[in-house]
Amino acid sequence: MPAVTETIDAVHSVTNSTYKYGFETDIDMDFAPKGLNEDIVRFISAKKGEPEWLLEWRLKAFALWKTMAEPRWAAVKFPPIDYQDAYYYAAPKKKDGPKSLDEVDPELLRTYEKLGIPLKEQAILAGVEGAGESPAEGRMPVAVDAVFDSVSVATTFKGRLEKEGIIFCSISEAVRNHPELVRQYLGTVVPQGDNFYAALNSAVFTDGSFVYIPKGVRCPMELSTYFRINAKSTGQFERTLIIADAGAHVSYLEGCTAPMRDENQLHAAVVELVALDDATIKYSTVQNWYPGDENGKGGIYNFVTKRGACRGARSKISWTQVETGSSITWKYPSCILQGDDSVGEFYSVAITNNWQQADTGTKMFHIGKNTRSTIISKGISAGQGQNTYRGLVKISPKASGARNFTQCDSLLIGDKCGAHTVPYIENRCMTAKVEHEATTSRIAEDQLFYCRQRGLSEEDAVGLIVNGFCREVLKELPMEFAVEAQKLLQISLEGSVG
Amino acid sequence: MLKIEGLTAEVEGKEILKGIDLEVPTGEIHAIMGPNGSGKSTLSYVLSGREGYEITGGSATFNGQDLLAMEPEERAAAGLFLAFQYPVELPGVGNANFLRTALNAIRRGKGEPELDAMQFLKLARERMKALSMPEDMLKRGVNVGFSGGEKKRNEVLQMALLNPSLAILDETDSGLDIDALKIVAEGVNAMRGPNFSSLVITHYQRLLDYIVPDRVHVLMNGRIVQSGGPELAKQLEAGGYNSVQAA
Secondary structure (H helix, E strand, O other), X not given: OHHHHHHHHHHHHHOOOOOOOOOOOOOOEOOOOOOOOHHHHHHHHHHOOOOXXXXXXXXXXXXXXXXXXXXXXXXXXXXXXXXXXXXXXXXXXXXXXXXXXXXXXXXXXXXXXXXXXXXXXXHHHHOOOOHHHOOOOOOOOEEEEEEEOOEEEEEOOHHHHHHOOOEXXXXXXXXXXXXXXXXXXXXXXXXXXXXXXXXXXXXHOOXXXXXXXXXXXXXXXXXXXXXXXXXXXXXXXXXXXXXXXXXXXXXXXXXXXXXXXXOOEEEOOEEEEEEOOOOEEEEEEEEEOOOOOOXXXXXXXXXXXXXXXXXXXXXXXXXXXXXXXXXXXXXXXXXXXXXXXXXXXXXXXXXXXXXXXXXXXXXXXXXXXXXXXXXXXXXXXXXXXXXXXXXEEEEOOOOOOOEEEEEEEEEEOOOOOEEEXXXXXXXXXXXXXXXXXXEEEEOOHHHHHHHHHOOOOHHHHHHXXXXXXXXXXXXXXXXXXXXXXXXXXXXXXXXXXX | OXXXXXXXXXXXXXXXXXXXXXXXXXXXXXXXXXXXXXXXXXXXXXXXXXXXXXXXXXXXXXXXEEHHHOOHHXXXXXXXXXXXXXXXXXXXXEHHHHHHHHHHHHHHHHOOOOOOHHHHHHHHHHHHHHOOOOHHHHOOEEOOOOOHHHHXXXXXXXXXXXXXXXXXXXXOOOOOOHHHHXXXXXXXHHHOEOOEEEEEEEOOOHHHHOOOOOEXXXXXXXXXXEEEXXXXXXXXXXXXXXXXXXX
16 A cells, blocks of 8 residues: 555654664773683683582583584574674673772763663662662662673662562672572573573673572562673673572563664573472563664674573462564573462563564473463564564473463564464363464554544554553563553654554 | 635545535534545545545645645644544553543644643543543543444544544444434534534434534535535435435
């Protein structure tokens, strides 16, 4: 329809201009030499002062990685990555480890400020040790473990969390201070040899977050990590481990933005969650890595392994993700439902605009009795974007009474993008019940016109319609994230109307 | 005042409007009647700026502004409102959110302060009461799962909130039972005044029993073939459109 083409062109002329978070901080980096070999793995481990067992663990991962090949089954295309042409260790220059934000490089803090990270809130900033106890009125407290490039530089709210016996720190700190916990759980949900990128991460991970919520404790605030890639050609290999002991509850937020880049950057994170009896972990992500320019140049490769184990009875793990960034997303946050009556949830919004590609979804493994899972996936494709939902629901013979509900909706904007749905269902249990629903639709011309006739600009109309489309997922996000996510959806689709 | 002169328009290469001349002075309500395919809906879409309609000649101005040169949202801000024949569903978009977003967009356009959620709710509840609309319609998705009558009432609610100076009602009476018809008519009549004008497009005379127009125009085959007072509508009802053609 010519009218639609016209609209698309109009949108193109308006959009595509600005990635609002593109800037680079100038901080002296302490690089390891380029390339990847056993010496680099040893260098990283030594640099972080790790115990022997962890070095061995890394070396085993590296040995496994060397025998593996990149997975090529995802519906994404990219040129071969030269893993020897990248730095595997880059960190801000060390000044004996910051004990408070005063010791943090002010350049970093300014960077956060530009990003609008809550860290800039002075009450909370000052509250590294104590002031964070009285957050600004009317706001839910948020504890932040900020990961800048590869090393955590600031952690707030520590005092209040410690009172509850909660451990929330960088994983390097956890290795030093709580080695028994790290050793007990690290790699038990995502083993070193799980997949190519997980093996790479296991060998060279530099930092990430560690959370332990003790028995029966309900974490009094949202825990949050902001990621940011900052050094040229530095792949970032975050490793996050969250353990909720019996009866514990925790909600964890992860959000990221990255500076403008010309060359592709690899990001291969691993997140492991463990929920014991009656424990609940809610993990929310707003992913806004640099997506590349309107010609598909640059952008982050986001190859992430996220998995949670519901080990205990009646435990629950809930993933919510809003994926708007990265040039390529390869990500399947999954749940292993081992405990009887355990619950897994996956709520996802994935946007691909311009030349972005996303192959994302989830895996739900039903092992325990009466395990339940819910999958709600909303894919939005615009420009030349390609968006694939890929999911697996696997029900073992012992998982009697297991239930799954899956809903995959795709929204197309324009006529050059693609939406694909690849659901796998493997059911080996007679009493299990599996439901799958899927729809594909477009933003209709009559919807846009209806909104514009009521006075809304075309961009606002698209934002409104897209947010309506994603409502079931957005309402799962914690309040402070939901607002950010709604804005992000609109920014991501600027100029893509059709 | 709405002034249309020699307006011609095509849809996909086919000429639908073949030279419309029409003036609706401020403060008046005019009815446009005509058989199916005469160009009634095309006229309302052309005036409101929908894509897919090519203007091939003529002009349309509203209070001196060139309507045809404006974006749809600019026409809305200038006070033009179209009540849709088939109101569109917006899944997941809350009706209250939509109404407030629209209202504030229009208010911004007029340079008036925006309403916050509380001010908006107060105003919306008042207007809904007048239209016998249940309050839960604010919470539901825009027109999603609404009955035909509810959708039309929702259009009239939007009109009441946005307070346009020119309302085009595109067969708003179609699919309405007599009670809903009265409610819609009351909604329009309540807006009647020296600063409000309306173009009521309808197939049947029935609606005009409740919204008594100042003038009636008969649109046939892309042209206005006859104009007159309210009695013209009654004549059409009795003799059918053929009686006009014969005249």
